Amino acid sequence: MSDEHVESMLKVDEVFQPSKDVIERAWIKDYEKVYKHSIENPETFWGEIAGELEWFEKWKKVLKWEQPWMGGASWFVGAKCNITYNCLDRHVKTWRRNKAAIIWVGEDGSERIITYDELLRNVNRCANMLFEIGVRKGDRVTIYLPRIPEQIIAMLACARLGAVHSVVYSGFSATALQNRIHDAESKVVITADCGYQRGKCVPLKNIVDEAVKDCPSVEKVIVIRRQEPKIKLEPKDIDWHEAMEKASQKFEPAVMDSEDPLFMLYTSGTTGKPKGVIHVHGGYMVGTYITTKWVFDLKDEDIMFCTADPGWITGHSYIVYGPLLNGATIIFAEGAPDFPDPGRWWGIIERYGVNILYTTPTAIRLLMKYGDEWPERYDLSNLRMLGTVGEPINPEAWLWYRKVTGSRLPIMDTWWQTETGMILITPLPCTKLKPGSAARPFPGIEPMIVDRNGNPLPANEGGFLVIKKPWPAMMKTIYKDPERYAKYWQTINGFYIAGDVARQDEDGYFFFMGRADDVIKVSGYRLGTAEIESAIVSHYAVAESACIGKPDALKGEVIKAFVILKQGYKPSDFLLDEIKKQVRKELGPIAIPAEIEFTEWLPKTRSGKIMRRVLKAKELGVEPGDVSTLEE
Ligand code: PRX
Numbered sequence: 001m002s003d004e005h006v007e008s009m010l011k012v013d014e015v016f017q018p019s020k021d022v023i024e025r026a027w028i029k030d031y032e033k034v035y036k037h038s039i040e041n042p043e044t045f046w047g048e049i050a051g052e053l054e055w056f057e058k059w060k061k062v063l064k065w066e067q068p069w070m071g072g073a074s075w076f077v078g079a080k081c082n083i084t085y086n087c088l089d090r091h092v093k094t095w096r097r098n099k100a101a102i103i104w105v106g107e108d109g110s111e112r113i114i115t116y117d118e119l120l121r122n123v124n125r126c127a128n129m130l131f132e133i134g135v136r137k138g139d140r141v142t143i144y145l146p147r148i149p150e151q152i153i154a155m156l157a158c159a160r161l162g163a164v165h166s167v168v169y170s171g172f173s174a175t176a177l178q179n180r181i182h183d184a185e186s187k188v189v190i191t192a193d194c195g196y197q198r199g200k201c202v203p204l205k206n207i208v209d210e211a212v213k214d215c216p217s218v219e220k221v222i223v224i225r226r227q228e229p230k231i232k233l234e235p236k237d238i239d240w241h242e243a244m245e246k247a248s249q250k251f252e253p254a255v256m257d258s259e260d261p262l263f264m265l266y267t268s269g270t271t272g273k274p275k276g277v278i279h280v281h282g283g284y285m286v287g288t289y290i291t292t293k294w295v296f297d298l299k300d301e302d303i304m305f306c307t308a309d310p311g312w313i314t315g316h317s318y319i320v321y322g323p324l325l326n327g328a329t330i331i332f333a334e335g336a337p338d339f340p341d342p343g344r345w346w347g348i349i350e351r352y353g354v355n356i357l358y359t360t361p362t363a364i365r366l367l368m369k370y371g372d373e374w375p376e377r378y379d380l381s382n383l384r385m386l387g388t389v390g391e392p393i394n395p396e397a398w399l400w401y402r403k404v405t406g407s408r409l410p411i412m413d414t415w416w417q418t419e420t421g422m423i424l425i426t427p428l429p430c431t432k433l434k435p436g437s438a439a440r441p442f443p444g445i446e447p448m449i450v451d452r453n454g455n456p457l458p459a460n461e462g463g464f465l466v467i468k469k470p471w472p473a474m475m476k477t478i479y480k481d482p483e484r485y486a487k488y489w490q491t492i493n494g495f496y497i498a499g500d501v502a503r504q505d506e507d508g509y510f511f512f513m514g515r516a517d518d519v520i521k522v523s524g525y526r527l528g529t530a531e532i533e534s535a536i537v538s539h540y541a542v543a544e545s546a547c548i549g550k551p552d553a554l555k556g557e558v559i560k561a562f563v564i565l566k567q568g569y570k571p572s573d574f575l576l577d578e579i580k581k582q583v584r585k586e587l588g589p590i591a592i593p594a595e596i597e598f599t600e601w602l603p604k605t606r607s608g609k610i611m612r613r614v615l616k617a618k619e620l621g622v623e624p625g626d627v628s629t630l631e632e
Contacts, residue, residue, distance in 0.1 A: 012395035016402075016433040022410055026297050026429040031440070038443035045444055046075075046472055050286045053325070054090050056080040056255050059282075065470055067494065068486045072477065073470035074259050075283035082253035083262060083285045084160040087324035088120040089253070096300075100329045103303070104149050105348055107196045107335035114149055116327070119156075122149075122244070124251035126157030129243045133220050135188055137162030137254055140264070142186040144168045144177060144208055146195025147334040150224050150240065151310055152320050154190045155263070159281070162254035165263045166276070169311025170195050170202065173588040174210040180266050183276055183479065185217040190240075192224040193231045198339045205231060212236075258282025264479050265313055267418040268528035270518045276479030277418050279316075285325065287422035287473025291442060292322030295412050296356045296385050297429045305331035305348065306358040306387075312525075313418040314389055317473075318358055322422075337363050342370035343377055350378040357405075358387035358412075360524040364397045365554050375404040385429065387412040390524030391556040392512045395435035413438045415512060417498060418526070419488070421473030425510050437509045445471055449504050454493030462503045462513055466495035518612060520549035520557050525590050527559070529612060532593065535586035536561055539579050541569040546602050547593065548616040558594035562602060562615060571598035605629040 028034050038045040043062040050059070059079035066072065091097065101119045104112040114122070135141060141158050143165055145151040151167070158165040166184045168177050181189065191208045194201040205223055212218045224240040225231060233239060256262075262281045266274040292298055304323050308314035323330045331352055337345050345367070349357065367374065386401060386409050393401075393413055402411055415425040415438040425447060427439035441447050446468040449457045457463040474496070478485040491497045501513045515521070518529040529547040536545040544564040549557035563579065565571065576596050583592050603614040606629060617624035 012399065012435045014435065016410075016435075018410060018430055018432065019408065022297075023430045025299075027294050028428050028443075029430050031428050031431050031443075034443045035441070039446065042444055042469070046286065049290045050076060050079075050282075050472075053086045053285060053289060054081075056082070056085075059258065063470065068489045069482070072485070072489075073283075073474060075280075075470075075472045076258040076286070079258040079282055080255050081258060081281055081285065082160065082162075082256050083281050083321065083325075084123065084156050085253045086285060086289070087156065087321065088116060088123060091116045091327045092120050096327045099300075099327070101324060102149050102152065103329060103331050103352055105331065105333045105352075107199065107339065112149060119153070121249040122153045123156040123160055124249050125244045125247040126153050127161045127251040128247035129222070129238075129240075130157055130161055130163065130188065131251075132243070132247070133188065133238065135161060135163050138261070139163045139188075140166055140184040140186040142166045142168055142177075142181050142184060142189045144170055144189060144191045144204060145224070146170050146192060146197075146202070146204065147309055147332060148192065148224070148226075149332065150190075150192070152332070155310065155316075155320055156324075159262055160251060160253050162256055162260065164261045164278075167263070167265065167310055167316070169309060169588075170204055171311070171588050171590055173585055174207045175586045176588055177207060178211040178215060180274065180276075181211060181215045181218060183266075183273075184264060186215075187217060188220050188222060189218055190222045190224075193227050196334055198336055201227070209234070256281045259476065261476065263316065265316065265418055267313075268519060268526050268531060269484075270528060270530060272528070272530040272534040274528070274531065275481060275484055278476045278479055279421050279473065280476045283472035283474065284421050285321070287471060288317045288322035289325040291423040291426075291473075292318060292328075293326050294428060295414060295423055295426050295442070296358070296387060298323070298326050298328055298356065300327060302355040302384075303329045303331060303352055303382075304356040304358070305333070305345075305352075305354045307333065307337065307345065307360070307363060308358075308389075313416075313421070314358075317422060337367060338370065342367060342374045346375045346378040346380065349380055349383060353382040355382055356385045356387070357383060358389065358414075360390040361388055361393040361397055362391065362523040362555055364388065364393070364401045368397060368400045369554065372404055380405050383409055385410060385412065387414055389414045389416070389423075391521045392514070393436060398435040415500075415510065419475045420467075420471070420498075421475060422471070424467065424471065434505075434509055437505075437511050439509055447510070448495070449502055449510075450492060450495070452492070454495065457503075459506045460503050462501050464492060464516060465498045465500045465502045465510075465512075466492055467498065468495050470496075515549075520547070520559060522549070522557055522559060522590060523555045527587075527591055531587065532559060532561065532583065532591050535583045535591065536563060536579055536593075538586060539582040541565050541575055542579065543567075544602060546610045546612055546615055548612050548619060550595070550616075550619060552594070559591070560595040560597065560619060561593040562597050562599045564599060564602065604631050606631045 057080035059076035061077040064074040102114040264276040414423040449463040552558040603611040
């Protein structure tokens with residue numbers, strides 16, 4: 001571990017009390033009272049929140065909970081709804097009709113402002129376009145787009161029609177995209193000719209062409225052509241703009257059961273194959289609505305800037321669904337935080353008067369590296385609330401984030417997952433803050449730190465994080481893999497196991513220490529060691545590989561790969577480069593190992609399983625723990 005990293009994990013004992021004006025403005029002023037009510041009367045609590053939204057038919061029961069292998073949790077049983085009705089129609093009926101829903105900012109500074117009314121009309125057009133080409137309720141549609149408004153329009157159009165969207169992050173390679181299209185058996189893929197990243201065009205349509213070559217389920221590819229001269233289309237392709245122009249602006253939202261799937265999102269686990277996490281209309285709607293409102297203290301006058309990409313869960317829940325359910329104005333920015341210069345985000349905050357900024361610890365550390373002078377150049381006085389997500393935030397980055405934004409703002413360090421759909425552990429604006437801690441559970445959530453057998457652990461002892469009871473935005477299942485879903489609840493005592501290691505201090509504050517399994521967080525991106533290893537092994541010269549996450553001062557973790565070459569091959573810079581290229585081809589640039597070490601031996605159990613834990617301990621110079629199962 002580098003000295004810099006050890007330094008950055010130093011404990012900070014300072015506690016920050018919320019200021020009076022923050023508490024006065026907050027939706028929730030007394031956390032303890034609300035939390036107590038939520039735990040004692042969970043169905044009343046969630047039912048009241050659901051009552052703030054509009055339903056076509058009301059639920060017969062708030063929650064039906066059986067063991068996962070019997071059907072799991074059903075929320076708002078028997079209710080009928082459509083999440084887009086609450087994101088769009090509910091606002092268009094009111095004064096919010098002409099309010100800005102999306103302020104989009106391009107890398108070159110270009111701008112588009114889309115009102116709620118305009119967004120609804122575009123979503124309807126897109127739903128009609130999809131219906132026209134045969135997309136029906138329950139069909140899957142893969143969305144492979146850069147951060148442009150059409151990405152949000154396409155997601156909402158699928159939901160309006162009752163189709164299931166599968167957004168794939170546009171940084172994934174053709175092979176990774178193909179695997180996801182295959183598994184989902186998508187009928188349609190929506191893409192663009194180009195996504196802009198640091199001034200360069202990433203040719204997304206070429207990647208889609210390569211991916212769909214072997215995907216027989218795909219009937220049509222819809223293409224947004226942004227460049228001039230326009231790229232040529234293939235017989236399977238449809239031009240987005242032409243089809244949208246012809247489509248009607250009216251489309252009645254499909255009447256969905258509360259438990260009908262809304263979207264699937266692939267995420268990495270401990271095995272090589274990514275899992276398609278399914279979320280549904282009813283519970284997900286309630287969970288994302290209320291967490292956005294209470295955690296960020298979102299009010300009608302606010303502008304929220306969540307810097308995530310809708311290719312990941314944060315973008316789904318806190319760019320698209322949560323803010324739109326609340327009728328908020330969102331900033332949606334294409335490109336990197338430090339291009340054309342490190343003032344990019346600070347400039348956006350000044351220009352649009354952003355009130356809420358929600359980003360990742362990696363992005364904060366990156367901006368911190370460029371120094372205080374960048375935020376100092378801008379007027380950030382409209383900021384009222386900060387948030388972070390995706391990985392543990394080191395106290396130094398936390399303190400810097402607060403300092404450069406005026407030393408007065410609350411920071412919501414929000415812990416949650418693709419599977420949880422919504423924020424589960426987080427401060428609220430009215431709670432005191434401890435740098436590096438995600439604070440306490442959101443109302444209605446019952447987390448616990450336990451040992452392997454489910455026994456609760458005393459304060460400050462690290463253990464497995466479990467959630468004792470279901471919550472509304474929890475995943476419904478894993479697509480085509482109910483056993484994998486059941487495992488989340490079967491491993492420890494019928495609790496939900498998150499896969500994280502954490503401790504709780506004497507005040508009940510949670511401190512996250514990393515993953516307990518083979519999941520790595522690189523710059524907050526979630527990757528599985530097994531999928532990286534399988535990409536490496538697909539190289540002709542590689543016999544075996546093992547990957548570990550190694551602490552990194554900027555990215556949180558980076559990938560280190562150990563590689564055994566096949567007989568007849570010798571380690572060389574050429575092969576090193578080739579293996580990196582192979583990973584880029586199979587998965588994408590985010591999965592490229594920072595370090596590759598050629599080796600002739602890997603620690604294995606007697607049954608042949610690689611013990612990554614031993615490799616990691618060796619790498620970090622610490623004791624490997626129990627090695628009794630290690631082969632001779
Ligand atoms: O390890 C935890 C880490 O991110 C994992 C979930 O990753 P993903 O499904 O990609 O979702 C990320 C965005 C919600 C968790 O198991 N994680 C997320 N937020 C935090 C965190 N670790 C520490 N502190 C957080 N605030």
